[in-house]
Amino acid sequence: MDLSPPAASPSLAKAVETYRKAVATAATVTAYAVLARGMARELVPPDLRAAVSWAVSLVRARVEPRPAERRTVIIRSLEGNGHGHAQCNENLFFVDAHAYLATKIEPRSMSRFYLGGGGGRSGRNVLSMVPGDSMTDVFEGVEFKWTSVPGEGRFTDTEVSLELSFDAAHTDMALGRYVPFIREEVEQAQRRDRELKIYMNEGSSWRGIVHHHPATFDTIAMDPDLKKSIVDDLDRFLKRKEYYRRIGKAWKRGYLLYGPPGTGKSSLIAAMANYLRFNLYDLDLSEVHSNSALQRLLIGMPNRSILIVEDIDCCFSARSREDGKEHKTPAVTNNDGGDEEEEDDDDFSEKKLTLSGLLNFIDGLWSTSGEERVIVFTTNYKDRLDAALLRPGRMDVHVYMGYCSWDAFKTLAHNYFVVGDHPLFPEIRELISGLEVTPAEVSEMLLRSEDADAALSGLVEFLEEKKKQAMCEADK
Numbered sequence: 001m002d003l004s005p006p007a008a009s010p011s012l013a014k015a016v017e018t019y020r021k022a023v024a025t026a027a028t029v030t031a032y033a034v035l036a037r038g039m040a041r042e043l044v045p046p047d048l049r050a051a052v053s054w055a056v057s058l059v060r061a062r063v064e065p066r067p068a069e070r071r072t073v074i075i076r077s078l079e080g081n082g083h084g085h086a087q088c089n090e091n092l093f094f095v096d097a098h099a100y101l102a103t104k105i106e107p108r109s110m111s112r113f114y115l116g117g118g119g120g121r122s123g124r125n126v127l128s129m130v131p132g133d134s135m136t137d138v139f140e141g142v143e144f145k146w147t148s149v150p151g152e153g154r155f156t157d158t159e160v161s162l163e164l165s166f167d168a169a170h171t172d173m174a175l176g177r178y179v180p181f182i183r184e185e186v187e188q189a190q191r192r193d194r195e196l197k198i199y200m201n202e203g204s205s206w207r208g209i210v211h212h213h214p215a216t217f218d219t220i221a222m223d224p225d226l227k228k229s230i231v232d233d234l235d236r237f238l239k240r241k242e243y244y245r246r247i248g249k250a251w252k253r254g255y256l257l258y259g260p261p262g263t264g265k266s267s268l269i270a271a272m273a274n275y276l277r278f279n280l281y282d283l284d285l286s287e288v289h290s291n292s293a294l295q296r297l298l299i300g301m302p303n304r305s306i307l308i309v310e311d312i313d314c315c316f317s318a319r320s321r322e323d324g325k326e327h328k329t330p331a332v333t334n335n336d337g338g339d340e341e342e343e344d345d346d347d348f349s350e351k352k353l354t355l356s357g358l359l360n361f362i363d364g365l366w367s368t369s370g371e372e373r374v375i376v377f378t379t380n381y382k383d384r385l386d387a388a389l390l391r392p393g394r395m396d397v398h399v400y401m402g403y404c405s406w407d408a409f410k411t412l413a414h415n416y417f418v419v420g421d422h423p424l425f426p427e428i429r430e431l432i433s434g435l436e437v438t439p440a441e442v443s444e445m446l447l448r449s450e451d452a453d454a455a456l457s458g459l460v461e462f463l464e465e466k467k468k469q470a471m472c473e474a475d476k
């Protein structure tokens with residue numbers, strides 16, 4: 001039995017030798033360094049040594065990057081209202097920042113955070129930082145650090161603050177763009193979440209109820225290009241605050257929706273309200289008995305709202321016929337600089353309502369008392385409308401809501417049965433293209449059964465019957 005250690009392999013022996021040399025060299029270098037430092041201390045005068053060390057630190061300061069200068073903005077939850085320490089207000093930017101950060105908190109990356117209900121019944125989780133914690137948000141490629149800190153207790157013990165810190169070089173951007181961006185984001189989110197209301201006039205005030213109309217631009221059955229042009233127009237309108245200010249006009253947009261009954265004018269208004277998240281103000285002019293009442297109603301409408309006057313052709317023609325003549329125009333402001341009669345201030349509130357009065361109120365009052373208003377007039381008979389309403393510049397967009405086209409039918413079929421095709425579609429296409437059938441009539445047929453086959457068969461029968469009637473009418 002051989003118990004002697006195994007002979008080292010040639011490669012291992014070489015590695016051991018290399019290592020031994022390296023250790024010896026390092027020891028030599030270290031020894032030289034210690035020796036040189038000792039000699040320098042002995043031989044170089046202290047003044048020269050100080051000068052050299054100062055020069056070295058100077059070079060190092062130039063070469064090594066210096067930590068960037070920082071700025072910190074403190075956002076307190078409460079702020080004084082200028083009448084002494086006892087009185088305080090909620091700091092609205094703190095509320096906005098808090099809401100904004102709630103959308104940015106990444107629960108998986110934080111060990112602790114607060115969970116709240118957002119103060120409403122939305123059922124949404126609202127997360128916030130525990131005092132002492134920080135998080136980073138990136139805006140336009142720049143990092144912004146947010147820290148939650150206990151407040152200074154100037155007003156209450158429960159005060160908290162947020163600290164926003166960033167590189168000093170980005171100060172202008174932080175205050176000029178990032179802070180407004182946060183405000184805008186929060187405002188948009190609130191607009192998306194808010195419950196819409198529809199208001200109706202009672203005397204010279206508005207009464208509102210919750211508006212839950214399900215119509216959206218996806219569910220509206222109409223020509224796809226026309227639909228897109230309306231959505232684009234609304235988007236453009238929302239972005240044009242500065243433009244309207246520059247040209248000195250009220251920030252409003254007028255739509256005239258016309259077409260036969262049951263073609264979706266009311267549904268389109270609901271879709272616009274849902275898209276814009278604007279409340280609706282449904283003005284019943286038969287309830288408005290004087291110009292001053294109308295003026296109060298219009299002034300009582302907040303920004304971001306839609307004024308609706310349905311069947312506008314009926315509102316004034318009936319009145320004019322009743323009175324035998326059109327009343328003198330109560331022009332508050334004539335934006336056109338045109339041909340309306342002058343207002344006589346003395347008895348202006350006593351005068352009865354006229355169409356041009358309404359139009360002038362809208363132009364005049366709204367240019368001074370509000371912004372971001374949409375006004376929608378509807379009619380089944382465009383040809384019966386007053387020329388004042390059709391004049392260029394009055395209603396910005398005229399939309400014809402027509403009979404049910406093939407594209408419109410496909411939208412309805414998709415709304416009701418989530419189908420894009422069906423064996424009966426070719427037959428329906430042929431029937432629909434030769435008939436005047438409204439989307440309301442088609443919807444009514446599709447609603448009759450939850451079974452697509454049964455509902456579409458019923459629709460075919462209905463269309464065939466309608467075709468027969470149309471042929472009989474033509475023969476007479």
Ligand SMILES: Nc1ncnc2c1ncn2[C@@H]1O[C@H](COP(=O)(O)OP(=O)(O)OP(=O)(O)O)[C@@H](O)[C@H]1O
Nearest residue numbers: 219220221260261262263264265266267439440443
């Ligand atoms: N274009 C459409 N797209 C989707 N649904 C429609 C459309 N047109 C009508 N409908 C359906 O028919 C119903 C009645 O339509 P709506 O009241 O919008 O028509 P309207 O043109 O305003 O009628 P009116 O002139 O009588 O007020 C709606 O609730 C909707 O279900």
